[in-house]
Amino acid sequence: xxxxxxxxxxxxxxxxxxxxxxxxxxxxxxxxxxxxxxxxxxxxxxxxxxxxxxxxxxxxxxxxxxxxxxxxxxxxxxxxxxxxxxxxxxxxxxxxxxxxxxxxxxxxxxxxxxxxxxxxxxxxxxxxxxxxxxxxxxxxxxxxxxxxxxxxxxxxxxxxxxxxxxxxxxxxxxxxxxxxxxxxxxxxxxxxxxxxxxxxxxxxxxxxxxxxxxxxxxxxxxxxxxxxxxxxxxxxxxxxxxxxxxxxxxxxxxxxxxxxxxxxxxxxxxxxxxxxxxxxxxxxxxxxxxxxxxxxxxxxxxxxxxxxxxxxxxxxxxxxxxxxxxxxxxxxxxxxxxxxxxxxxxxxxxxxxxxxxxxxxxxxxxxxxxxxxxxxxxxxxxx
Amino acid sequence: xxxxxxxxxxxxxxxxxxxxxxxxxxxxxxxxxxxxxxxxxxxxxxxxxxxxxxxxxxxxxxxxxxxxxxxxxxxxxxx
Numbered sequence: 001x002x003x004x005x006x007x008x009x010x011x012x013x014x015x016x017x018x019x020x021x022x023x024x025x026x027x028x029x030x031x032x033x034x035x036x037x038x039x040x041x042x043x044x045x046x047x048x049x050x051x052x053x054x055x056x057x058x059x060x061x062x063x064x065x066x067x068x069x070x071x072x073x074x075x076x077x078x079x080x081x082x083x084x085x086x087x088x089x090x091x092x093x094x095x096x097x098x099x100x101x102x103x104x105x106x107x108x109x110x111x112x113x114x115x116x117x118x119x120x121x122x123x124x125x126x127x128x129x130x131x132x133x134x135x136x137x138x139x140x141x142x143x144x145x146x147x148x149x150x151x152x153x154x155x156x157x158x159x160x161x162x163x164x165x166x167x168x169x170x171x172x173x174x175x176x177x178x179x180x181x182x183x184x185x186x187x188x189x190x191x192x193x194x195x196x197x198x199x200x201x202x203x204x205x206x207x208x209x210x211x212x213x214x215x216x217x218x219x220x221x222x223x224x225x226x227x228x229x230x231x232x233x234x235x236x237x238x239x240x241x242x243x244x245x246x247x248x249x250x251x252x253x254x255x256x257x258x259x260x261x262x263x264x265x266x267x268x269x270x271x272x273x274x275x276x277x278x279x280x281x282x283x284x285x286x287x288x289x290x291x292x293x294x295x296x297x298x299x300x301x302x303x304x305x306x307x308x309x310x311x312x313x314x315x316x317x318x319x320x321x322x323x324x325x326x327x328x329x330x331x332x333x334x335x336x337x338x339x340x341x342x343x344x345x346x347x348x349x350x351x352x353x354x355x356x357x358x359x360x361x362x363x364x365x366x367x368x369x370x371x372x373x374x375x376x377x378x379x380x381x382x383x
Numbered sequence: 384x385x386x387x388x389x390x391x392x393x394x395x396x397x398x399x400x401x402x403x404x405x406x407x408x409x410x411x412x413x414x415x416x417x418x419x420x421x422x423x424x425x426x427x428x429x430x431x432x433x434x435x436x437x438x439x440x441x442x443x444x445x446x447x448x449x450x451x452x453x454x455x456x457x458x459x460x461x462x
Contacts, residue, residue, distance in 0.1 A: 032400065033399065033400035033401070035421065036419065036420055036421035036433070041419060044400050044404065044419075045404070048400075048401060048404040048405075048408075051401070052408075063401075063405065064401050064402060064405050232399070233399065233400055233431060234398055234399045234400070234429075234430065234431045234432045234433065235398070235429045235430055235431070235432070236424070236429075236430030236431045237428075237429050237430035238429050238430065242398070242399065244398065244399055244401075244402060246401055247399045247400075247401060
């Protein structure tokens with residue numbers, strides 16, 4: 001089996017991840033932050049170790065501002081709904097995933113806020129960070145309170161210039177929220193240097209952890225309303241949730257085995273090196289793109305960029321049919337709209353969307369050669 | 384908080400487990416050993432809370448290090 005769907009979730013996981021999850025379940029899976037017996041403390045120590053690893057990886061000196069959540073979607077919903085107020089205006093990019101677009105769309109539909117979508121010019125090879133920032137600046141209103149954008153697109157190789165956008169947001173007093181679902185563990189991120197107010201990321205993609213280990217990292221001093229309330233392990237006699245992160249946002253028991261696994265995933269990412277992982281994926285996609293562009297009937301989207309994700313179509317064959325045909329070769333790719341109506345509209349993909357290839361750290365040149373051969377066969381012989 | 388203080392044992396009530404771990408880590412960086420204990424819920428006024436237990440000989444150092452790190456314990460006991 002050739003797994004090229006790492007943008008959905010990375011697979012396989014490093015051996016240490018699965019081992020640590022099992023070790024946690026066998027040896028120290030008490031309830032973290034609840035009680036003070038040996039198992040509760042051991043679980044708490046592992047959770048805190050993971051907070052420190054995340055803060056360190058993303059350039060924050062505040063592990064207490066790392067808040068665990070089920071996934072990036074949950075993290076984004078918490079930040080968005082907890083921070084925005086009635087009448088606010090929001091800016092989001094034209095490459096957003098539904099994890100951002102849908103909460104904003106619903107709040108706008110209900111009359112709670114208004115929003116505008118800024119262009120990333122992803123189809124234009126000449127675009128500079130200044131072009132994007134100028135477009136954003138033109139759309140800022142007096143009541144613009146938040147800007148949300150993906151770091152790396154989940155459907156193509158577009159990467160947004162976080163440092164430049166962060167500087168602009170900081171200058172204008174706008175909260176800067178980043179969806180790092182595709183970039184965490186693949187592209188270096190420095191929340192301080194990039195002036196990010198809230199970084200939302202999954203544990204189960206580029207950080208090589210298990211599903212259920214997402215998080216957001218808040219700028220120190222930033223506080224939001226809670227999305228859910230419940231047990232926090234302390235201040236139990238008070239009706240209000242505590243004011244301090246992370247417990248303020250973490251009502252209920254945390255998934256200790258998943259977070260223990262994430263801790264090992266981050267250790268593996270550190271060992272390989274974030275830049276090395278990103279380079280490996282880009283090199284594979286460079287090879288793939290060069291080969292695909294030579295095949296008549298194949299269209300590659302945003303060929304002027306090379307990233308960890310490559311999007312293509314075969315003329316005359318619906319994307320889902322391509323995916324099903326590739327599955328017969330044992331190749332796992334994702335087809336359709338990839339939960340990104342905005343992104344597909346921006347790239348002008350046809351009805352049915354497109355085929356996404358997303359290699360990971362364990363993908364090989366042989367994997368890409370097999371994929372190229374399969375696509376050549378499909379183009380020549382049909383499905 | 385435990386009521387069975389050993390002589391020479393001091394306790395700083397912190398609050399959440401995360402803040403207690405952070406405080407413990409900061410003290411460790413200053414070569415001060417401290418253990419995390421659960422505070423006596425009847426003494427915190429707000430229910431459960433976590434605390435740091437340390438030698439009272441280090442009391443001044445503990446207070447200074449935590450203060451400089453921006454950590455404000457709710458209360459101190461023992462001695």
